[in-house]
Amino acid sequence: MFHLLKDDDLTPEQMTRVLRVAADDAPAERALAGRSVLLVFLERSTRTRVSLEVAVSGMGGSPVLLDNLRSRLADGETLADTGRVMAQYVDLAFIRAYQQDVDAFAEGFGKITVSAGSDLWHPTQILADLLTLQQEFGDLRGLPVSYVGDGNDICNSVMLGCCALGLRVRVATPPDHRPAGFAIERARRACERSGGELELFTDPVKAVAGTKAVYTDVWRSMVPDDEHERTERFAEFGAYQVDEKLFGHAAPDAVFMHCLPARRDEEVTSSLLDSPRSVVLRQARNRLLVNRALLRLLPDFARGD
Ligand code: CP
Ligand code: NVA
Numbered sequence: 001m002f003h004l005l006k007d008d009d010l011t012p013e014q015m016t017r018v019l020r021v022a023a024d025d026a027p028a029e030r031a032l033a034g035r036s037v038l039l040v041f042l043e044r045s046t047r048t049r050v051s052l053e054v055a056v057s058g059m060g061g062s063p064v065l066l067d068n069l070r071s072r073l074a075d076g077e078t079l080a081d082t083g084r085v086m087a088q089y090v091d092l093a094f095i096r097a098y099q100q101d102v103d104a105f106a107e108g109f110g111k112i113t114v115s116a117g118s119d120l121w122h123p124t125q126i127l128a129d130l131l132t133l134q135q136e137f138g139d140l141r142g143l144p145v146s147y148v149g150d151g152n153d154i155c156n157s158v159m160l161g162c163c164a165l166g167l168r169v170r171v172a173t174p175p176d177h178r179p180a181g182f183a184i185e186r187a188r189r190a191c192e193r194s195g196g197e198l199e200l201f202t203d204p205v206k207a208v209a210g211t212k213a214v215y216t217d218v219w220r221s222m223v224p225d226d227e228h229e230r231t232e233r234f235a236e237f238g239a240y241q242v243d244e245k246l247f248g249h250a251a252p253d254a255v256f257m258h259c260l261p262a263r264r265d266e267e268v269t270s271s272l273l274d275s276p277r278s279v280v281l282r283q284a285r286n287r288l289l290v291n292r293a294l295l296r297l298l299p300d301f302a303r304g305d
Pocket of ligand 1: 044045046047048049117125259260261
């Protein structure tokens with residue numbers, strides 16, 4: 001069954017098609033008329049959930065939300081069993097959850113399942129980011145981009161999604177927070193196919209030097225916010241804060257990127273986040289365009305078209 005659970009579940013040609021349809025964003029008010037799309041959110045979300053609801057309803061469909069507080073998941077019904085039942089009602093589901101839960105749901109559901117972000121991957125976010133880079137710089141092939149901070153879900157998907165389309169990706173993380181080996185391996189294999197490059201650093205200046213985009217994300221993922229940990233976070237990651245000085249090592253026309261939500265004056269200075277070089281709101285806007293493109297194209301991809 002076709003699923004989009006990590007970035008290379010789409011071929012580079014399919015990714016390019018998504019970006020083309022998203023950039024075009026042709027009206028499709030009736031494209032989902034009479035159809036329901038299941039949105040399973042077991043973890044918190046602002047952008048992904050709302051942009052999906054807006055995309056589905058704007059295309060004439062009905063978004064149906066399932067969470068773990070008010071559903072029978074709270075009583076211990078498994079995700080696989082839930083998926084099997086949901087397949088009786090809908091043909092397409094997006095799910096935000098830990099990867100093992102995403103996989104369990106997808107197996108039970110047995111129909112098109114799209115990750116809405118897990119602890120390992122966030123493929124729809126990176127499609128929106130690639131669209132943002134394309135709008136800014138045109139051709140993506142060979143474009144040098146950097147990611148600085150925690151080797152987390154966003155880092156994995158930046159590596160894999162960008163490498164799949166032939167970008168040159170430079171990642172800097174503290175030694176104890178490198179991205180997972182399996183994600184590095186996948187990204188390297190994508191580079192072999194696309195001509196992209198992946199380099200890993202511990203020195204953020206070396207990673208950022210000359211790149212056209214500097215991307216960062218929170219220093220703690222998928223956990224409740226805890227102000228008390230702030231000192232600990234700075235001890236581990238302080239040298240990786242993206243501030244104007246670090247950003248100054250990037251190309252003169254570089255953009256600052258962040259998937260949001262950001263923790264101001266932690267992984268990025270508030271002033272850089274709000275500066276004219278910051279494209280974070282365009283990234284958020286592009287989530288909507290990419291959702292609409294995926295809603296149009298996923299059935300074609302599942303049929304092998
Ligand atoms: N960027 C992103 O996925 O944001 P949410 O967690 O608010 O959906
Ligand atoms: N790394 C962040 C991304 C949020 C969109 C998290 O997983 O919380």
